[in-house]
Amino acid sequence: MQSDFTWTIRVYYEDTDTGGVVFYANYLKFFERARTEWLRAAGVSQQAMTEAHGVMFVVKSTAVNYHAPAKLDDELKLTVVVERLGRASVHFVQEAWRISGDHQELLSTGRIKVGCVNMRTFRPDMIPESVMQRIQAIPDAAPAGKP
Amino acid sequence: MQSDFTWTIRVYYEDTDTGGVVFYANYLKFFERARTEWLRAAGVSQQAMTEAHGVMFVVKSTAVNYHAPAKLDDELKLTVVVERLGRASVHFVQEAWRISGDHQELLSTGRIKVGCVNMRTFRPDMIPESVMQRIQAIPDAAPAGKP
């Protein structure tokens, strides 16, 4: 499944470590920026969702493979693909690519499972209907044959 | 004014940047860890204070001078001195020293002004009496002639 949505960021000093490359934990931040902008592009504000419905998205699991390192000043393109959309969860596959002119290099791949929870109890809760509709309206966001 | 309280930390990859040294913004984290442990040593839990009194400490201003860089694996000693204790604010002077055997080197100096605010309105509020008493009981925490 292909996704048209991408989010581009730059690597700053804050993202790097003394190994001369991006600190690996920061790819989780990059992936989240992309998911947030993907939601925003669909018209969903997480802050507004929490205020209106008392629920929020929390990350349940992350799995990231690091193929090649990014460096200071690199331009990274992040992808967002929904692998599975449930009533209270969304499973994402995301990639980080280095963009250099016409050349692209895959740097890391992540599988991020997000759950919708009650903001007070942290127990699973259904994704609000209005949010669900906006997610389903994203091209390729709700793959055929998945709930 | 001298303070006996110090807090020791290690420098990890997460703290460094591609310049090969600790990323300068992270000294603010180090200083806060020391202030938190200084409060904890005095019997004050910020989480408990917020739950019991609806107030929390927020940083109003920071001023940090960087004298020499810390590197991966360095052991740092952080100091906490109260320069001024007000009814709704505390002004700290803090230092970060590199410890290497018998040798010590001053790496950075910070002046951090903290205010007590209502957790909802973010407006200044008085430091709870029980917290104030614990702070004043810290040796050298409430310098003579200061409110």
Next chain:
Amino acid sequence: MQSDFTWTIRVYYEDTDTGGVVFYANYLKFFERARTEWLRAAGVSQQAMTEAHGVMFVVKSTAVNYHAPAKLDDELKLTVVVERLGRASVHFVQEAWRISGDHQELLSTGRIKVGCVNMRTFRPDMIPESVMQRIQAIPDAAPAGKP
């Protein structure tokens, strides 16, 4: 002195803390992103500068005042103004504004002093001539009557 250069960012979960607002140390990151993009807009890549000249910019001091807190999903506009341009240092005044439709609110103000140092010795070194020319070519970057 007015500067035309601004850099816009979004506040993500990674930037916030349990107080419900942006963690204060992160404004130093935001300010640096803006300075980096300001340099990039002038045609200066810090990575390239280090590789070509063996020097890099390091932060010598920071002073930040926090006026109002930013929250998740806020759109922030960051400004970059050069207060003083020396042979081996640049002094910046920077502001963070929250943008909300037509409304703008000043959230924090920072004074950041940056030095150019040899990448190995960390001793002060002159800003490379080619970099200096690019900085001076930025409108308002080199205020009259300042070295």
Next chain:
Amino acid sequence: MQSDFTWTIRVYYEDTDTGGVVFYANYLKFFERARTEWLRAAGVSQQAMTEAHGVMFVVKSTAVNYHAPAKLDDELKLTVVVERLGRASVHFVQEAWRISGDHQELLSTGRIKVGCVNMRTFRPDMIPESVMQRIQAIPDAAPAGKP
């Protein structure tokens, strides 16, 4: 396989997010702090290893499950168990537990695969013999029947 090594940390404001809990990416930092102290306890300094042998450990993949959230001021116990020790890689299983008096609660579990690479080429390289010996001397660090 049981491991005796644990590393205890505190949760500070810097670790939390506006959801009121520890930001999930930060468990990768916590796990790394524990691995670093585990290596240090075995007499291995990563900085020294890089300087002496020109190699460093880099993270190749991470997989983390989040069971329950940690909050400000929580005391966390981190475990380090070697699942597999290869000539150029170490596979870890790590856990984060909340300690509260006699009570312990499992918060997250991570599987971290670390590779030894040449510091310039980032290509896989053998773990230096002296480092390997120290790791193997850690009780339970080199499980029977594994290379």
